[in-house]
Amino acid sequence: MDRVIEKKKWPPKKIMTYVGVALLVTLILASYFSTNGNSKLNVDEQKITISEIRKGSFQEFIPINGVVMPIKTIYLDAIEGGRVEDLFVEDGAMLEKDQPIMKLANTDLELDLANRETAVFDLITNMQRLRSEAEQNSIRQLNQLAEVDNALAEAERLYTMNKKLFDEKVIAEQEYKSSKNMYDFQVRRKKLTEQTLRNDSVSTKQRLRQMQESVDRTQVALNLMRKKADDLTVKAPVAGQLTSLNAEIGESKTRGQRLGQLDVLSGFKVRADIDEHYISRIFAGLKGMFTFAGKDYELSIKKIYTQVTDGRFQVDMEFTGEVPNGIRRGQTLQIRLALSDQTQAVLLPRGGFYQQTGGNWIYKLNEAGESATKVDIRLGRQNPEYYEVMEGLQPGDKVVTSSYENYGDKDELRIKNSE
Structure with missing residues (x-):
């Protein structure tokens, strides 16, 4: 006998389908609300x-780092090349103005100096000899002029006397004319002698002047050569501290080579690096503050170096008031550079x-x-x-x-x- 099977209203397969759909909707809603809304x-x-x-x-400022430097640094370069013969001081020494630092030896320069001294001596000797010869020649010509004057005077006396006698018809015309010719000859002779004396005097003066000018020029060249020889002894141009001395005895130095530097310690300045982003806003007179030993100090921009290297440029700053006690060269300061007023x-x-x-x-x-x-x-x-x-x-x-x-x-x- 057949039995009627009742059909289930919610089979498991259908239930699972609805549950899956519900979970999917829930995930979609959760995702939506997690990415949208509040x-x-x-x-x-x-x-x-x-x-x-x-x-x-509020004040707009930027932090920059600055390094303390001497107020002035003078570089010592070799004016003339040579071999280091002697060192008189050591690196870090405090020097007075014109105090010797080192001595260089340059045999070529010393030989050239000796040759120029000899040339000047020869010129001076030749000029003295020319002056002596000119004086002797002048004496000879003056003696000759004296003889000419004496002969002229005698010829004039004889001519005057014969003219008077000829007028009185005491002497013959031949004797009269002979005395007249002698007188005229002595007059012309005197004029020629005086002209020769004047020409010799002018010529001698011109030669002496030219020789003196040559001596003067050679003396100037000699003085310059002596100065170059003196430059072989390197001296401190001002009082200060010698730093970065770069020389050893026996070492050869070429002209223009850096030998060291002299720091003038009468004051300090601060050199700071600034990002190129601010270059258009930086100008002389901007103020900066830093703290040292618990106290604030003020700086002012004095000079701007507009060349940019590795994205930065440099400025020099000077103290506007008191300089901190105990500050040292090479010390790093953290500065607050103001770009606006408060x-x-x-x-x-x-x-x-x-x-x-x-x-x-x-x-x-x-x-x-x-x-x-x-x-x-x-x-x-x-x-x-x-x-x-x-x-x-x-x-x-x-x-x-x-x-x-x-x-x-x-x-x-x-x-x-x-x-």
Whole structure:
């Protein structure tokens, strides 16, 4: 006998199908709500940094490192090349002006100096001989002129007397003309003798002048050569401390080679490196502060070196007031270089949040401090301690300023106390 089998309303296969569909829908909804809408994340209060917004004095500045240097450094270069013959002082010695530092030997220069001295001596000797010969020649010509004057006077006497006698018809015309011719001859002879004496005098003076000019030029060259020889003894141009001495006895030095440097210790300056990003904002007169032995000191930019090397350029700064006691050459100072005057502003402490937000938004805590939600902000100037808040936050607000690296794009942070 056949038995009627009742059909089940919810077979297991059908139930499993509905359960699978329900789970799939649940996963889809969970995924949707986890990526959209007001997503939240629990964070430990001990692992975040909460800062309070406040209003206070703000000044834009950048931190730079400066090295203390002497107010003036003079480089010692070899004016003439030579072999180091003697060292009179050691590196680090305090020197007075014109104090010898080292002596170089240069045989070629010394031989040239000796030859020039000999040439000058020969010129002076020749000039003295010419002057002596000129004086003797002048004496001879003066004696000759005296003889000519005497002969002229005698011829004039005889001519005058014969002319008178000829007029009285006492002597013959021949005797008269003979005395007249002799007189005229002596007159012409005197004129020629005087002309010769004048010409010899002018010629002698010209030769002596030319020789004196030659002696003077040779003397100048000799003095320069002597100065070059004196330069073989390197001396301190000013009083100061000798540093970076680079010479050993027996070592050869070429002309222009650096031998050392002299630091003038009457004062100090600070040379600092600055990122090229700020080159357009740096000018002479900008102030900087640094702390030394618990006291603040002020510096002012004196000179700007606009050449950029490895993304940085240099400036020289001088003390505007008191120089710290105990400061030393080569010491490094941490300087706060001001780029603006002090003003009142809403201040946001710097933190790691900026790397993820770019300063466009921040997590702001509610009044209870239990959660923090995203708020849009706009920042202005900045210094190593604070950002200037232009919009989005008010004094008294509390924000999360630590890094947001692990927060993803969560809209809200649930702050939990782990204690």
